[in-house]
Amino acid sequence: MGQKIxxxxxxxxxxxxxxxxxxxxxxxxANDVKNWDSLNHIILIVELETLTGLFFSTDELVNLKNVxxxxxxxxxxxYRG
Amino acid sequence: xxxxxxxxxxxxxxxxxxxxxYFAAVIQKQIDSFGDHWLKLFENExxxxxxxxxxxxxxxxxxxxxxxxxxxxxxxxxxxAKEYENKTYEEAASEVYQNKEYxxxxxxxxxLLSHYLWRHHFLQHIFFLEKFLPLVGSGDGKxxxxxxxxxxxxxxxxxxxxxxxxxxFDLSPHSLEHTLMLLGAHNVANRYExxxxxxxxxxxxxxxxxLVNIEVLEHLEDPQMFLNFLTKMLKSGGYGLIxxxxxxxxxxxxxxxxxxDEVASHLVRAGxxxxxxxxxxxxxxxxxxxxVPVNAAFIVxxxxxx
Numbered sequence: 001m002g003q004k005i006x007x008x009x010x011x012x013x014x015x016x017x018x019x020x021x022x023x024x025x026x027x028x029x030a031n032d033v034k035n036w037d038s039l040n041h042i043i044l045i046v047e048l049e050t051l052t053g054l055f056f057s058t059d060e061l062v063n064l065k066n067v068x069x070x071x072x073x074x075x076x077x078x079y080r081g
Numbered sequence: 082x083x084x085x086x087x088x089x090x091x092x093x094x095x096x097x098x099x100x101x102x103y104f105a106a107v108i109q110k111q112i113d114s115f116g117d118h119w120l121k122l123f124e125n126e127x128x129x130x131x132x133x134x135x136x137x138x139x140x141x142x143x144x145x146x147x148x149x150x151x152x153x154x155x156x157x158x159x160x161x162a163k164e165y166e167n168k169t170y171e172e173a174a175s176e177v178y179q180n181k182e183y184x185x186x187x188x189x190x191x192x193l194l195s196h197y198l199w200r201h202h203f204l205q206h207i208f209f210l211e212k213f214l215p216l217v218g219s220g221d222g223k224x225x226x227x228x229x230x231x232x233x234x235x236x237x238x239x240x241x242x243x244x245x246x247x248x249x250f251d252l253s254p255h256s257l258e259h260t261l262m263l264l265g266a267h268n269v270a271n272r273y274e275x276x277x278x279x280x281x282x283x284x285x286x287x288x289x290x291x292l293v294n295i296e297v298l299e300h301l302e303d304p305q306m307f308l309n310f311l312t313k314m315l316k317s318g319g320y321g322l323i324x325x326x327x328x329x330x331x332x333x334x335x336x337x338x339x340x341x342d343e344v345a346s347h348l349v350r351a352g353x354x355x356x357x358x359x360x361x362x363x364x365x366x367x368x369x370x371x372x373v374p375v376n377a378a379f380i381v382x383x384x385x386x387x
Contacts, residue, residue, distance in 0.1 A: 030102040039367070041103040042153040058187070061150045062143065065102065 002026065004081035005071045012051060013067075016044045026068035052079045082109065087120050089127035089138070096139050101146040107198050115203060122206075123197045130193075130266045141190040145198070148191020155330035160372055165330050165337050170302050173333040178253035188332075189259045193232040201361040201376040205295075205324060208359040208378050209238065216320045216380070220245035223290040226314055228280055229297035233260025235322075239293060240269035247273045248289070250280055281310050288314055292321035296376070298344065299326045299334045308351035317385045320356070322378065323348060329363075329374035341377035353381035 010024045017035040030036040048070070049055060054077050056064075064070055084091030090108070098105040111119050131137045159165070177183055196202045217225075220243035227236040230249040233256070239245055251257050257275040264270040278285070292315050298304040304325075315321050327338045338344050341360045348355060356379075363374040 036103055037106055038101075038103045038149070038153065039364075042150070042157050046154065046157045058147050058151050058154075061154075062100075062147055 002068075002071050002075070005074055005079060006067065006081075008081040009048060009051070009070070009074075012044065012047045016040050016047060024067055026071060027066060029066035048074070052077075054079060087124040089131070089133055090120060090124050092133075092135060093123075093127060093138055093142065096135075096142045097146075100139075100142055101149075104146060104149065110200070111198065111203065114200065115207075119197070119203065126193075126197065130263055132266075141194060144185075144187045144190030145194040147187045148195070151187070152329070152331050155332075156372075156374060159328070159330040163372070165334055168333075168335055170300075170335060173300065173335060174252065177333040178256065181255050184253065184255035185259070189232050189255070193234060193259075193263075196232075196234050199363060201363045201374065204359065204361040205376050205378045206238075209235070209322060210242075212357050212359075213320070213322045213380055214242060217243055217245065217291055219243060220291075224248065225291035225293060226250065226285065226289040227293045227295075228311060228314070229294060229300070230256050230260045230275070231295065232256070233263040235293045235295050236260055236273060237263050237267050237269065239291070240264065240272055241267050245272070245291070248285075249273065249275045250278050250285065251275075252277070252279055280314070281307065284310060285314055288316040288319070290316055290319045292319070292323070294321065294323045295378075296324050296326050298323075298347070299329070299336050299338060302335055304336050305347050305350060308347055308353075312352040312383060315353075315381075315383050317383050319383060321353070321381045323353075323381055324376060324378035327375040327377055328372050329376075338377075341375070344377050345379065348379055348381055352383060353379075354384055356380040356382055 006024055013024050014020050014022045017033050017040060045056060045061060052074060060073055064073065082094060084094065094105065094108045127138060131141065177188060196206060223245055225239050225245050225247050227247060227249040230236055230251045236247055236249050240247055249257065249260055254277055257277055261270055261275055264273055292311065294311060298307065301307050325338055325344045326334065327340060345355060358377065358379045360375060360377045366373050
C-alpha cells in the first residue's frame, strides 16, 4: 500500500521541487533535495491536501520529516493512493 | 556550519535542522544578511532568556516551527483567496490570546524567535535601534507605554537600552506573564508595570513620553478607533513606534492592510505626524504576482497642542 501512495504523490513532489526525474522513496527528506526549503515544503503540503481532500493539522505537520512520514499520515487518514 | 563563538546559536541550529530541516537555511541567510551583529544579538537572547537550557531551546524551536508552518500555510491559501479568514476579535481572543496552551506552546516562542529569524522582523529591530532609540536617548526620568506587549520583546528592548520606566498593556494574561518572564531574565522587571487592561474601555492617563505598539493593528476589527485612543496616550512632542503587518495572514489577524499607505493614512487621521518609516518584505517574491508578507514600521510624533 505504501508504494501505491508513493506512486500517486510522486508527480506532486516532482512538480513542487522542479525535478522531473526525482525518485521518491520513503527515506527521501529535505536533506536530499536541493529545492526542499520551507516555502516548497508548505506548497507540497497544500498540494497534497488538494490531491487527497484531507486536512493536516499543525501538530501533524510538525512530525513530517521524510516521505515515509507523509505516507504513514496519509494512510492513517484513510488515503490509499 | 561552525559556531565556535556562538555556542547557543550552534545548538539552536542543530535543533532546527533536526526538527525542521526545511527551515534550517534561515540561519545562514540571516548570517549572510546581517553578519556578526545578528549573531551577537541572537546568542545573547538564547543565553539570557533560555539560559542555554537545551531542553527549553528544543521546545522553543518546536513552537517556532509550528508557528511558522501555521502562518506559511495560511499565506499559501491567502495567495489564492486574497482575503484573511473571516474572524471576529472575540473568536481570535478565544482561539489564541486566552488559550494558554496555544500561547506558550506555539505563539509566544514563535513570535519571540521571529524577531531574530524573520528578515522583516529583524529589519524592524534595526530600524528601532538606529532610528527610534536615538530619539529616546537615555530616557532618564521618562516613561514609555507598550500597548499590546505580545512577548514583551520591545518592552525588554526599551528597558535594557535606556533608563526609562515602562508600563505594558495587553488583553492576554499569558502575554503579560511571558513579558514579565523575559524582563525578569534581563533584570529590568523592577522598572516595569504589566497591566491586563483594555485601553479603549479603560483609557490610560497620563500621556507617556514614548509609545511602542508593534504589530497590533492587524489584530483588531477597527484599528482606526484604536489609534484614535492611542494618540491620547502620547504626550505632545513625544515619539511613538507603531508597526503593522501587511498581507500577512495569521490565526489572529483580522484587519487586512494591503499596503503601507493604508497604515500611514490611519496614523495621520488619528492625529499622529509621521517622522520616519521602513517597509520591509519577509522575502523576495519567487514569481511575479506573488503576495509576500510585509512589515511597515512608523516613527510618529504628536504636535504641540494636539
